[in-house]
Amino acid sequence: MTAAADAAGAAPVFAPAPGAAPLYRMIAAQAGLELRTLLRNGEQLLLTLVIPLLLLAAFSLEPLVNFATGMSRADFLTPGIIALAVMSTAFTSQAIATGFERRYGVLKRLGATPLSRPGLITSKTATVVTVELLQGVLIIAVALGVGWRPSASPAAIVTAPLLIVLGTAAFSGLGLLMAGTLRAEATLAAANLVYIVLLGVGGVVFPLTRFPAAARPLLELLPTGALSTGLRAVLQHGIVLPVGNTVTLAVWALMAIALAMRLFRWE
Numbered sequence: 001m002t003a004a005a006d007a008a009g010a011a012p013v014f015a016p017a018p019g020a021a022p023l024y025r026m027i028a029a030q031a032g033l034e035l036r037t038l039l040r041n042g043e044q045l046l047l048t049l050v051i052p053l054l055l056l057a058a059f060s061l062e063p064l065v066n067f068a069t070g071m072s073r074a075d076f077l078t079p080g081i082i083a084l085a086v087m088s089t090a091f092t093s094q095a096i097a098t099g100f101e102r103r104y105g106v107l108k109r110l111g112a113t114p115l116s117r118p119g120l121i122t123s124k125t126a127t128v129v130t131v132e133l134l135q136g137v138l139i140i141a142v143a144l145g146v147g148w149r150p151s152a153s154p155a156a157i158v159t160a161p162l163l164i165v166l167g168t169a170a171f172s173g174l175g176l177l178m179a180g181t182l183r184a185e186a187t188l189a190a191a192n193l194v195y196i197v198l199l200g201v202g203g204v205v206f207p208l209t210r211f212p213a214a215a216r217p218l219l220e221l222l223p224t225g226a227l228s229t230g231l232r233a234v235l236q237h238g239i240v241l242p243v244g245n246t247v248t249l250a251v252w253a254l255m256a257i258a259l260a261m262r263l264f265r266w267e
Contacts, residue, residue, distance in 0.1 A: 030123035079231035080204035090171035098179035099187030166249035167227040173256025180264030203228040
């Protein structure tokens with residue numbers, strides 16, 4: 001707002017100062033809206049919080065699966081459940097929510113605002129990271145309660161978050177790519193199907209060693225396989241940096257984000 005007064009000392013006259021808000025303020029406002037919407041959605045909370053915690057508790061406390069990995073159930077499961085939480089928030093939940101936002105015209109209206117496509121993607125990613133922090137606190141608390149005993153080097157303070165950030169970027173890009181190119185109904189079906197498939201073959205609750213030897217290298221190239229295997233190497237085996245898994249996640253992240261920015265349609 002600007003103020004001007006005439007020479008006779010009249011009261012100031014306020015006039016609007018047109019122009020867009022700074023990009024960081026637009027991103028923060030959109031991210032806050034996204035977070036409030038997600039926390040009010042019971043289905044999204046079930047997917048992002050309840051299911052991972054139930055799987056961790058159930059498979060850790062009951063001998064539902066003979067893992068035969070040389071680790072306790074909690075030690076094997078916890079890194080995989082962290083990877084599942086990243087996938088459920090950054091990919092499945094985000095793809096479904098964005099797909100229906102696009103269907104109902106929300107994204108079309110956002111496209112007419114100064115918030116750019118990179119700004120929208122950044123705000124959604126910021127929301128995902130916030131939810132993941134909440135997930136991480138809850139998963140670690142439950143995991144410690146059911147007997148998880150990490151065996152990590154001091155470097156895990158850096159390398160574990162690095163893997164999670166790369167995994168978040170990869171899944172977020174894939175989710176936005178799906179939501180921005182498919183119909184909402186197709187996105188809903190495809191996102192849930194991918195979630196179920198990767199839950200089974202991504203090294204989350206079943207060791208990759210249970211699959212045929214020829215298939216294991218391919219499964220580790222999947223983003224879920226790379227993230228769960230990498231986190232397990234860091235948190236349970238004390239490896240400083242699993243280079244192969246890190247590179248795999250970085251490649252997925254770069255490709256997914258580049259394609260999402262290029263192909264995402266507002267309507």
